[in-house]
Amino acid sequence: MIQRIQTIWLLLAAAASFATLKLSFYSGNKDNNLFEELTGSSHFLLMILSVAVGLLALITIFLYKNRKLQIRLSLLGIVLQLVALAVYFQQTKTYVQGSFTLTSVISFVIPIFFILAWLGIRKDEKLIKSMDRLR
Secondary structure (H helix, E strand, O other), X not given: OOOOHHHHHHHHHHHHHHHOOOOOOEEEEOOOOOEEEEOOOOOHHHHHHHHHHHHXXXXXXXXXXXXXXXXXXXXXXXXXXXXXXXXXXXXHOOOOEEEEOHHHHHHHHHHHHHHHHHHHHHHHHHHHHHHHHHO
């Protein structure tokens, strides 16, 4: 489990997802001219999606005996994070002026971590199938 590369990618995806709860994605002024930061915990739907993506990545790690389910959960993680990104961008429209912060890159890297994990799981699945053919 730990010696597989997809475990590392999934751990990084989980850590990055939980980091989005505190690190800002966008900062600027809203209608009331007060400086505010948009984080994963500043909007209820973003908080739910961030926690769901993080927990999904952690759960996927421990399903190492069921690779087909791991593949499906990795794809679900990609979809959930893309939905979270859409919500982030929708929330940035409520700001009068502002800019993306450097830590917003974390939200864009999470789907990449899931894709890399998916590739590793798929590679393991192909290896197991080829070994079964040899028997």
